[in-house]
Amino acid sequence: MRKNGVMVDKATGQPMLSKEDMERPVAVPFIISDIPEYRSPVDGRVINSRSDRRDDLKRNGCVEYEPSMSPTKGKIRNKAFAAKRGLQVSEEFR
Known part of the structure; x- marks a missing residue:
């Protein structure tokens, strides 16, 4: 108890x-509670659990996103991309 x-x-x-x-x-x-159900953005299959998510990532050759994997470390440098989405270009790329 x-x-x-x-x-x-x-x-x-x-x-x-x-x-x-x-x-x-x-x-x-x-x-840790399970994740809410969603559709895989790659193949449209329904993902119901963390194990389904791991299987989906593996099946589609994907990995969990981490900003450290990005060459810009998750910062925005493309002005057109930022403008279209209402974002701002990161300081070091202005």
């Missing part, structure tokens, strides 16, 4: 402590 984010004994209501460190609470699992 949890109380204020700490596991507690059901019978006593006292915090459950780690055997190694009697001052530290017992570690509890951290659960």
Whole structure:
């Protein structure tokens, strides 16, 4: 049972402590909710879960986007691109 984010004994209501460190609470699992359903922008298949997303990326030869992969590190340098989308060109490319 949890109380204020700490596991507690059901019978006593006292915090459950780690055997190694009697001052530290017992570690509890951290659960991440699944992603909302969407259609793959590459092949249109429905993606229902994180595992579906990983499979979709692999199947289509794609990788998760990271700005560090971009030659401009995610900064905008093309004036026409920026103007069309209502964005601003990054300082170092003006």
